[in-house]
Amino acid sequence: MRRCTSALSLAVLTTGLLAGGQPALASTTAADAIGGPQLASTGLIVQAGVKAPPKTKANSYVIADAETGEVLAAKNPHGKFLPASTMKALTALTLIPKLDKNQTVKPSRAAVNEEGSAVGLVPKPIYKVHDLFRALMMVSGNDCANALSEANGGIPATLADMNAEAKRLQANDTVAKTPSGLDKPGQSSSAYDLALIARAGLQNKDFREYISTKTAKFPAPKGHYEIGNHNRMLWTYDGMIGVKNGWTSKAFGSFVGAAKRDGHTIIVSVMRHEESFWKDVEELMNWGFANRGKTAAVGALVDPLPPAQPSPAPSAPAAPVPEGNAAVSEPVAPKRENSGMLATIVLGGGLVAGVGLLGWGIRRKRRQSPTASS
Structure with a gap:
């Protein structure tokens, strides 16, 4: 209708x-x-x-x-759905500024044994933070999500940081309950929020590197092995930058990605796709490139909230005036805080089409949960 x-x-x-x-x-x-x-x-x-x-x-x-x-x-841009592994985009965006990329990490056995998709970590100090971020975004390593969280002080601290970052971005439909995106009651996001998160991530040099890398060497106890990005559109779609795809049996398919053509970038996010979403994403991106600059906007991806301003320190009480002293102190006008208007910025873009050859990645074999995130 x-x-x-x-x-x-x-x-x-x-x-x-x-x-x-x-x-x-x-x-x-x-x-x-x-x-x-x-x-x-x-x-x-x-x-x-x-x-x-x-x-x-x-x-x-x-x-x-x-x-x-x-x-x-x-x-239905603000509809709340399980995000699956697209949650890892928020994990990366939150932790990249907080962790030294050259820090060495020894994952715990709990991190190593996390269910679902994994790069195949071992509990040895052979990984740099940089390696873990690459595997997080390229092969959707749930083990890497937990290992990075441990490097940030633990999973509870990381979830608190992720939810604070979501609020800063005004991604108010998003609630992180796992850093990997594995399903958990109360976890949610929306297509609008995924687009906000992706747009913010594109402004970070390291984030862009991790999402756009097609293949990379990953440390092993004896040498290294090669991993490949699961975003098949990196191989098949002209101008594809990347971002993140995900799937669980409860969330179904989810995706957020960006592509650049002729100096313009289009972001497409989809949630709860009950079949293979790759062709649909291509067609939605193609529509975006074809209509950019030709159709009026129906809304906007908002800017992050400005940093909170600290409250002014209370002024010290005035010294008492001795009796007989005619001097009188002038009252001090109170300071006023400027409440800035939040500007809405608009990005330019293009559309993406692409069928794919499957990105490959080496995963350690392990028992998979029926709700495991890919």
Whole structure:
């Protein structure tokens, strides 16, 4: 059923559905939706009169211009879903500034034995933080997520840092319960938040290196072995930069990625895709590149919150004036804090298409949980 809202210059073309055919509920009202009131919709959101993006089996997606921050089209962008391994993008973005990339790490046995996808760590001090970040983003190492968390003071401390970073980015649909993205009650994210996180990550040189590396040598007790990026679009899609894909049996498929063409970058995020999402992502990216600069935005990827300003220290009490002294101290006007308006920036982008040859990665064989993240 088609419904046009002329005041907002957008068309709502479909109704978002959760698993089992249940309607997806908007996480916010139009009045306070992060990124603009149109993004509160649970359906497909696109400017009226513009050909809609290709159909997809994803329950939620966002197509955005990375340079301007404009959201070009979306479907249920604030719907909350299990993120699977796309959560690792937040893990990396949070920990890269906090850890010395040349620090040597000895993973615990608990980290080494984490279920699901793994690079195959051993409990020996043979890894640099840099190695672990590469394997985290290239082969989706759950063991690396835990080892990096240990280097940051432990998993609880890291989750606190991740959730604080999400709030700083205004990714308010995101709650981290595991640094790897393995399913856990209460964990969530949204297509909008994944796009916010990816956009912030693209501004970090090390983050960009980790997500775009196709193959790399990884330390082993005797020498090294080669790992390959699981994002197959790095091999098949023109201009692909990378970011992160994920899957669990509860979350289904999730993806967030960016590609650059002709000086413009397009970000696409999808959540809860019940089949292989690669072709759909290609077509959504192609639509973004084709329509960038030709369609009005339906929302925006917002800027991070400004750093909190420390409260001014209380002034010392004035010294008493001796009797008979005519001097009177002038009252001091109180300081006023400037509450800055948060600017919304817009990114520029392009679309991605790509079928893929599968990125390969060496994983240590281990028993996999049916909900393990890939």
